[in-house]
Amino acid sequence: MRQLEVRGEADFETEHVTTDDYSNSHTVILRLNIHCKHPNYVEGWTIALKLHNTRVDGFDWEPKFLGLDGTVRAGWHRHIWDHKAESAEKGKVPMGDFAGLKSREEFLIRALKLLRVDLSATDYGSDLLPFS
Amino acid sequence: MDQTYCHSLKESLVRYFGSEIHVAESREGCVLVLPSKTLDDRYLAVFVDRKMPDYFVVHDAGKTSAELHSQGVHITDLREEAFSRMADRLGAMFVDGVFQVACKQEELHTAILAIGQCETLGMWHLLGHRPDFGEEPVEGRIERGLRIWHPPYPTKVQRKVSVKGLRATHVLDFVCYARDEDREPVAIKILRPSDDSLAKAREYGFLVYDTERTMFESWLRLAVMTKADKWRSSAKQLIASLSTSTLEIEAGDEASLERRIPDVLDQMVA
Numbered sequence: 529m530r531q532l533e534v535r536g537e538a539d540f541e542t543e544h545v546t547t548d549d550y551s552n553s554h555t556v557i558l559r560l561n562i563h564c565k566h567p568n569y570v571e572g573w574t575i576a577l578k579l580h581n582t583r584v585d586g587f588d589w590e591p592k593f594l595g596l597d598g599t600v601r602a603g604w605h606r607h608i609w610d611h612k613a614e615s616a617e618k619g620k621v622p623m624g625d626f627a628g629l630k631s632r633e634e635f636l637i638r639a640l641k642l643l644r645v646d647l648s649a650t651d652y653g654s655d656l657l658p659f660s
Numbered sequence: 661m662d663q664t665y666c667h668s669l670k671e672s673l674v675r676y677f678g679s680e681i682h683v684a685e686s687r688e689g690c691v692l693v694l695p696s697k698t699l700d701d702r703y704l705a706v707f708v709d710r711k712m713p714d715y716f717v718v719h720d721a722g723k724t725s726a727e728l729h730s731q732g733v734h735i736t737d738l739r740e741e742a743f744s745r746m747a748d749r750l751g752a753m754f755v756d757g758v759f760q761v762a763c764k765q766e767e768l769h770t771a772i773l774a775i776g777q778c779e780t781l782g783m784w785h786l787l788g789h790r791p792d793f794g795e796e797p798v799e800g801r802i803e804r805g806l807r808i809w810h811p812p813y814p815t816k817v818q819r820k821v822s823v824k825g826l827r828a829t830h831v832l833d834f835v836c837y838a839r840d841e842d843r844e845p846v847a848i849k850i851l852r853p854s855d856d857s858l859a860k861a862r863e864y865g866f867l868v869y870d871t872e873r874t875m876f877e878s879w880l881r882l883a884v885m886t887k888a889d890k891w892r893s894s895a896k897q898l899i900a901s902l903s904t905s906t907l908e909i910e911a912g913d914e915a916s917l918e919r920r921i922p923d924v925l926d927q928m929v930a
């Protein structure tokens with residue numbers, strides 16, 4: 529939180545063991561990029577989970593975008609990974625969970641919970657953020 | 661060409677713009693959606709905040725830099741300078757990650773178009789961005805290297821050690837403690853260059869400076885730098901000046917870590 533307050537952005541990286549479609553386990557490097565540069569411009573805040581330097585999940589805001597069903601939507605949405613396109617750039621699912629955001633901390637708490645990302649309590653403190 | 665046709669073309673374009681420009685309320689004012697898209701397929705969103713009756717701030721809410729960051733492109737010093745120069749040429753400014761123009765009513769339309777242009781051009785950096793499949797995990801290899809190492813004194817290795825600095829808590833990837841002798845522990849930190857190697861080096865610098873005047877100040881520090889060719893020389897210098905020793909690993913040569921770690925540690929504790 530301190531890093532986010534000072535720099536307006538924060539990056540975390542971790543080595544994570546995952547299993548592929550054939551049950552082989554692989555260690556991959558996951559990165560979490562959080563960007564909340566301007567404290568008042570909530571619409572400019574983003575959070576992205578990246579694998580191989582590519583977004584695979586995350587949240588941001590757009591005033592107009594095409595939803596998965598082809599209809600025009602607006603506001604906060606989640607980027608969903610599309611296996612076929614091998615991208616999460618166009619799969620956007622509206623999310624009402626960010627309505628009325630007031631602070632960066634609130635954004636982080638809600639986003640990390642939805643991404644099911646836990647921070648290490650010993651590494652990053654022990655306030656309201658989701659810790660394991 | 662037929663003048664009537666030219667006029668009708670203009671009229672139909674004006675109608676098109678009129679129907680395709682949308683406006684909504686934002687927290688601080690209005691947000692306009694222009695009928696144009698960025699390189700990552702987003703509609704242009706221009707925010708207009710009315711600060712006083714005849715004073716407006718037109719901006720992109722920092723979306724350009726935020727979207728670049730989300731997709732793995734960091735705003736480095738170099739890119740920031742390029743953004744500032746680009747914004748300047750278009751009659752805007754790039755301040756704190758936000759393209760913006762402060763203007764009066766009579767300049768409002770020009771300002772809106774300028775910010776729209778900044779947003780379009782700003783995403784140009786995406787073109788050079790590619791997925792990076794060459795990033796190999798190194799923690800396991802370092803751990804195996806530590807197991808192979810025969811230190812001149814009995815040691816105990818711990819993974820993910822938190823150290824409390826003066827302002828923040830930091831994580832060291834491995835710490836090798838001496839069991840009996842009065843020797844300083846050896847701390848190992850893995851550094852990946854990411855998209856902005858200098859920022860990574862500065863982050864490491866913060867760790868080192870923040871632990872000065874604490875019990876961790878005297879610990880020996882080994883910085884393992886992955887993808888050696890991706891580090892800028894200034895970043896390398898900064899890391900070297902803050903470490904007891906550095907170990908640079910070329911991309912694709914991660915397997916050599918197991919062999920090289922014991923050699924470096926031998927030199928450090930000699």
